[in-house]
Amino acid sequence: MGNKGLCGAPCFHFSECKIEKSRKWNAHIVLTYILSAAIVATLLVAFLCILKFRKHKVVNNSEVDQSGARWRRISYYEIQQATDRFNDGNLLGVGSFGRVYKGVLSYGTNVAVKVFNLGLEGAFRSFDAECEILRSVRHRNLTKIISSCSNMDFKALILSYMPNGSLERWLHSEHHGLSMIQRLNIMIDVAEAMDYLHNGGSVPIIHCDLKPSNILLDEDMVAHVTDFGIAKLLSGDDSITQTMNLATIGYMAPGEFLI
Structure with missing residues (x-):
């Protein structure tokens, strides 16, 4: 109860x-x-x-990709069609040994076509140097080579297209600007590319011409180092002295071009 x-x-x-x-x-x-x-x-x-x-x-x-097994051969005719017969409206820039054009391949891929001016002294050597280096390196902060076109009268490299252009344009244009975070990210990207070139392979590579116009920005503002025309492979003891006086107009020490 x-x-x-x-x-x-x-x-x-x-x-x-x-x-x-x-x-x-x-x-x-x-x-x-x-x-x-x-x-x-x-x-x-x-x-x-x-x-x-x-x-x-x-x-x-x-x-x-590194073995080159899937590289697609691109003919002079295809390059001519992609760039609208090297129309000045597609001109992206002028370098020491030639011109760079924007091109659209037949299957819709945007590319940058670097056409060497073979009348200039050193153009053949520059083309060979870029082919030698770009075929053996792979890094997210280096320009990717897609293919090449070469004969006795014409030499060109087909590279990945960078829609945001060069760092030089962003540093010296009234219509473009970089935040501090973007500047830091670009410096880190370039530093990682340099570290890979110097220490990432069996043979160190010295770019010799690192400057804002040779740093390209993709759609996500990721930096890619380009233009290896006067780069050097340090395969011998005397290669270091060969790099001391190499550069082109606009070159600055790697740590100074974003200041």
Whole structure:
């Protein structure tokens, strides 16, 4: 008497016991949580497997690119069509050994076509140097070479197109400006590119002409070092002395061009 928590069979005038029902309800909740956790874990494992597969696929594609197996040969006629017969309206810039044009290949890819002026002294050597270096390096902060076109009368490199142009344009134009964060990011990008050239391969590479006009910015404002026409491979003891006086107009020490 007076024990309100007492329960039992209704025939004995006790209130109905709900312990068993409550246990069943708790078991149902536990089972639901277990199944939900199992589903989430399965989805997570599947996602990690897909991510690992895609990463492995990207690595394999990079290896194929380095071997040149998938490089597409581009003819002079295709370059001529892509640049609208080297129309001045597609001119991106003029360098020491030639001109750079924007081009659109037949399958819609935007490219930069660097056409060497073979009448200039050193143009053949510059073309050979860029081919030698760009075919053996791969880094997110270096300009990617897509293909080349070469014969006795015409030499050109087909490079990735950088929609935001050169760093020089952003530093010296009234219509463009860089925030401090963007400047720091560009300096880090260039420093990583230089570290890769100096220490990332079996033979150190010295750019010899690092300046704002030779740093290009992609659609995400990521910096890419370009123009390896006078770069040097330090494969011998006397190569260091050969780099001391190399540069073109506008060259500044790497740490100064963003100040």
